[in-house]
Structure formats: structure tokens, C-alpha cells
Amino acid sequence: MALLKLGEKPIQSWREDSATAQLARTLFDPVVETLLAMFPWRFATQSLILQRNDDGDFLIPADVLRILKCEGKINGDKIITNSDTLEVSAIVKTEPEKFPGYFATLVAAKLAVEFCIPILGDVNILRVMTSLYESEYQSAKFVDSTLSRQSNIDDFSLINSRF
Numbered sequence: 001m002a003l004l005k006l007g008e009k010p011i012q013s014w015r016e017d018s019a020t021a022q023l024a025r026t027l028f029d030p031v032v033e034t035l036l037a038m039f040p041w042r043f044a045t046q047s048l049i050l051q052r053n054d055d056g057d058f059l060i061p062a063d064v065l066r067i068l069k070c071e072g073k074i075n076g077d078k079i080i081t082n083s084d085t086l087e088v089s090a091i092v093k094t095e096p097e098k099f100p101g102y103f104a105t106l107v108a109a110k111l112a113v114e115f116c117i118p119i120l121g122d123v124n125i126l127r128v129m130t131s132l133y134e135s136e137y138q139s140a141k142f143v144d145s146t147l148s149r150q151s152n153i154d155d156f157s158l159i160n161s162r163f
Helices: 019-038 101-120 123-146 157-162
Strands: 045-051 064-070 073-075 078-080 085-092
Touching: 019 064, 019 101, 101 123
Parallel strands: none
Antiparallel strands: 045 085, 064 085, 073 078
């Protein structure tokens, strides 16, 4: 999709022996992981229950891109707390097959930006693609944030103090 946005012929496989396929292989995972970590996308957010390891630490799993909420102090790839178990809310790596349409379109727009100079070398097209990406990013955040979700506010001090 990113190549089509640039008016280029799409690749048929990641394994192609072309400069375009090599560029796509190199950039795809870092671009996707960055986009996933930038916003608490509902499709990529999970609650995880962590157990202490043999050293007594809570290790952050390798597929976690960003911890959104935890009761403890994050120190590198560990979380320090006195609890025996720990529940965290985190953004995790997600397979492309599970991306909703709005996120797949966002990834394509960001990749088009990244492909622009190496493939086309045209700064004007880069500006247009950057503008498209920014618009897609705002749209994707809006769609994701307006998906229905039951919200519990039972444990909120200001509401409790009213009653």
C-alpha cells in the first residue's frame, strides 16, 4: 500500500531481491513498533499478570512495547514492587494480520513517508506524504478512541467523596 501511494509498483514478496523489497524489510518492523508505542491503541493494549522470576524480579515481557499502567517502579526491563503478583496494562507487539483497517492505512502512510527519499528522492512528494501521514494519524487516533468500551469509574476519589 505504501508503494502504491507513491505511484510505485508494489512488491510481491518480502523475499524479492530488489532494493525496494530490502527497504521494506528493513523499515517495516521499526515503523510498526514505533506507531504501536505512540498511542494506547485499543487493539494492541492488554492487561498482563506478571509473576516474580527466580531472582525475585518482575520482568517486562519482550513483546511489551510500552507499559501504560502498573503499581510499581519501572527500572529498565524490570518492575520493582513488593507485591507477589503484578497486573500491568501494556501495549504489546501485534501481528499485522490483526491490525484494524485504520491502523493498516496509518502504517502504509508512514511507510510511504519513509520510502519517499530513498525511492523517489523528491522533497515535494515527501511534504505531501508527511501531510497525508499526519492526517491519517489523527483519523486513526479518533477512530480508535471512539470505539465503544465500558468504563469503570468506581474507584475514583472525587466521585466517592460526593457520596
